[in-house]
Amino acid sequence: MLGEDLAYESGRILGSMCTKPHRFAAHVYGKYIEKNLGDPGLFPATQQIERETIQMLGTLLGKSDVAGHIVTGGTEANILAIWAARNLSKTKQDEIIVPASAHHSFDKAADLLGCKLVRIDLNDNFQVDISAIREAISPRTFAIVGIAGTTELGIVDPITELAEIAEQHNIHLHVDAAFGGFVIPFLEKAEKEKLEFDFRLSGVSSITMDPHKMGMCPIPAGGIFFRSEGMASAISTNFTYLCGGETTHQTIVGTRSGAASLATWAMLKHQGRSGYQKIVKRCMELTYQLVAGIEEIKGLEVVIPPTMNVVGIKSDILDIDVLAQKVREMKWAVALFPKHIRVVVMPHVKAPHIHGFLEDLRHITETIRR
Numbered sequence: 001m002l003g004e005d006l007a008y009e010s011g012r013i014l015g016s017m018c019t020k021p022h023r024f025a026a027h028v029y030g031k032y033i034e035k036n037l038g039d040p041g042l043f044p045a046t047q048q049i050e051r052e053t054i055q056m057l058g059t060l061l062g063k064s065d066v067a068g069h070i071v072t073g074g075t076e077a078n079i080l081a082i083w084a085a086r087n088l089s090k091t092k093q094d095e096i097i098v099p100a101s102a103h104h105s106f107d108k109a110a111d112l113l114g115c116k117l118v119r120i121d122l123n124d125n126f127q128v129d130i131s132a133i134r135e136a137i138s139p140r141t142f143a144i145v146g147i148a149g150t151t152e153l154g155i156v157d158p159i160t161e162l163a164e165i166a167e168q169h170n171i172h173l174h175v176d177a178a179f180g181g182f183v184i185p186f187l188e189k190a191e192k193e194k195l196e197f198d199f200r201l202s203g204v205s206s207i208t209m210d211p212h213k214m215g216m217c218p219i220p221a222g223g224i225f226f227r228s229e230g231m232a233s234a235i236s237t238n239f240t241y242l243c244g245g246e247t248t249h250q251t252i253v254g255t256r257s258g259a260a261s262l263a264t265w266a267m268l269k270h271q272g273r274s275g276y277q278k279i280v281k282r283c284m285e286l287t288y289q290l291v292a293g294i295e296e297i298k299g300l301e302v303v304i305p306p307t308m309n310v311v312g313i314k315s316d317i318l319d320i321d322v323l324a325q326k327v328r329e330m331k332w333a334v335a336l337f338p339k340h341i342r343v344v345v346m347p348h349v350k351a352p353h354i355h356g357f358l359e360d361l362r363h364i365t366e367t368i369r370r
């Protein structure tokens with residue numbers, strides 16, 4: 001039955017932010033499949049390894065003594081951040097300011113928490129408009145969200161400015177680096193220095209960064225990071241009856257994968273910074289090849305030069321829905337946004353796939369122009 005599923009190895013999956021997990025991470029995951037961090041008293045060593053994983057990733061994010069957990073994904077991480085910010089806020093504060101490009105997990109968070117999302121338009125660079133953020137802040141605002149690697153285009157918001165605003169107004173700033181967290185730190189020095197987004201900015205209170213995207217870890221592995229244990233404990237539930245003894249949960253789910261933390265820990269040790277730098281370098285080289293190829297095709301354009309391995313393709317001769325339909329008919333699985341097609345050059349995408357895709361795009365546009 002599974003023959004009907006698409007496989008990453010086919011190179012046909014061009015619009016996904018997930019990839020085939022690294023073989024070693026998958027091996028570790030499979031080996032420790034039964035570990036349950038919902039009852040950490042039974043698995044104290046696994047809990048310690050989760051702590052170390054959070055510490056290693058925290059260090060990458062500019063602060064080794066962060067609090068946090070390896071969770072089910074970016075959605076849970078974003079919900080946890082907003083939940084904590086809401087619990088830390090004053091009464092009558094019920095508004096969250098988010099960029100128009102925010103992932104739909106923030107809609108889920110707002111709905112679950114009975115809060116209102118105030119959406120802010122983007123500027124010409126597809127970043128959130130800072131002056132509009134300033135205007136939108138009200139006494140009801142308890143959180144601002146900035147994105148480091150937007151779902152639609154991989155764009156990084158001006159997080160430095162958002163952090164200043166958050167500090168001035170004493171508001172929680174959550175940075176959604178679900179995708180970008182495993183890309184930005186591994187870009188070339190000159191590139192990453194332009195993209196400040198983490199705890200090195202004192203106004204940043206929490207960050208989402210997912211190992212199961214560009215971290216090449218098995219699903220489910222999201223990451224939530226809080227600047228301090230005090231912030232994380234705003235969503236703590238304590239109970240005593242478990243067979244592992246008294247415990248505290250700071251996640252939505254109860255029973256949860258310990259293998260996810262073990263696989264992430266192992267993958268970080270296995271790759272090190274240089275391993276991830278190589279992965280990102282390869283993805284970026286192919287991204288630039290894709291961009292160069294698109295620019296050569298009459299009728300197609302990239303939406304904006306990419307910051308990371310996410311490319312938006314638009315057309316001035318073809319309705320984007322029609323173009324996506326034709327691309328999909330040729331068996332390329334791309335993501336479709338209102339005005340563009342999204343390609344994510346994940347580690348499973350190789351040069352022949354990009355060249356085959358470009359050839360098909362050329363063919364589609366030529367047939368239309370004729």
Ligand code: 0PR
Pocket residue numbers: 015016017018072073074075076078103105147149150151176177178179210222335
């Ligand atoms: N934040 C950002 C910026 C995201 O892009 C995503 C997911 C999330 C949070 C939520 O993460 P989880 O999906 O782990 O909860 N972005 C991808 C997207 O919506 C998710 C995805 C992954 C979609 C693989 C398709 C796919 O094949 O495009």
